[in-house]
Amino acid sequence: MTPPITVSGLVAAHRCPLRYWHDLSRPAAESVRYAVAKQVAAHIGRDLEPAVIWDELTVVLPGVDPGARALMEAWTVACRDMRPPPFELADRPVRSERLGLVGLVDGVAPDLSACAVVRAADAPTFGVTFADRVRAAAYALCLEEERGRPLEAVHLVYIPTGTVRRYTPQPRDRRAVLRALAVARRVQEGRLPPRPADAPCSRCPHARACASGARSGRSIL
Numbered sequence: 001m002t003p004p005i006t007v008s009g010l011v012a013a014h015r016c017p018l019r020y021w022h023d024l025s026r027p028a029a030e031s032v033r034y035a036v037a038k039q040v041a042a043h044i045g046r047d048l049e050p051a052v053i054w055d056e057l058t059v060v061l062p063g064v065d066p067g068a069r070a071l072m073e074a075w076t077v078a079c080r081d082m083r084p085p086p087f088e089l090a091d092r093p094v095r096s097e098r099l100g101l102v103g104l105v106d107g108v109a110p111d112l113s114a115c116a117v118v119r120a121a122d123a124p125t126f127g128v129t130f131a132d133r134v135r136a137a138a139y140a141l142c143l144e145e146e147r148g149r150p151l152e153a154v155h156l157v158y159i160p161t162g163t164v165r166r167y168t169p170q171p172r173d174r175r176a177v178l179r180a181l182a183v184a185r186r187v188q189e190g191r192l193p194p195r196p197a198d199a200p201c202s203r204c205p206h207a208r209a210c211a212s213g214a215r216s217g218r219s220i221l
Contacts, residue, residue, distance in 0.1 A: 005184045007103030007138045014134050014180035016199040021187050022206035035061050036072045037120035037159040045084040048076045078162035085116040085155040094142035105139045112147040115139050116155040123163035132156055137173035
């Protein structure tokens with residue numbers, strides 16, 4: 001039986017099939033930036049006390065670099081006036097049996113009409129990035145299957161800039177999900193396409209491995 005594809009894996013495959021291949025064989029540890037973003041997000045709308053958040057971070061990431069505290073404090077300031085989504089930001093499993101897709105979304109409305117995704121990146125000047133549109137559509141498809149009707153919105157919570165963008169996935173985003181699923185399945189089957197010309201290598205944790213020679217499906221397999 002083919003294992004389901006995770007939403008994070010889907011986004012990796014959308015960006016670059018080589019990244020997804022590397023993620024399957026050498027899963028990356030949760031980044032400090034993401035851990036900070038998640039912990040700050042957990043306090044939005046109630047209290048944003050840096051000392052409390054830092055204490056929690058040292059539990060989540062034992063041995064975390066003390067330098068991360070400055071990052072956490074800056075993001076806390078950025079989020080002081082943020083209006084959070086109208087539901088709790090608590091991890092919630094989602095699944096689409098139809099698509100073979102699973103994920104853990106950061107927040108879900110009680111009636112499943114909307115969800116929230118925490119991001120550890122600056123909000124774009126306008127709208128939502130293409131990768132985040134794909135991410136939003138993937139979560140929406142999972143929740144729509146459970147809910148039985150379309151989702152109203154996905155809230156993208158950009159912690160570093162204290163920005164929330166409300167987005168409704170469009171047909172083009174759903175098509176991108178289907179394309180990325182097809183790529184991910186080919187990778188799982190050992191049929192790895194070449195690295196795309198526009199692969200975001202400068203932001204990839206596996207860039208060094210690819211630079212050492214694993215530049216295409218042929219060279220890896």
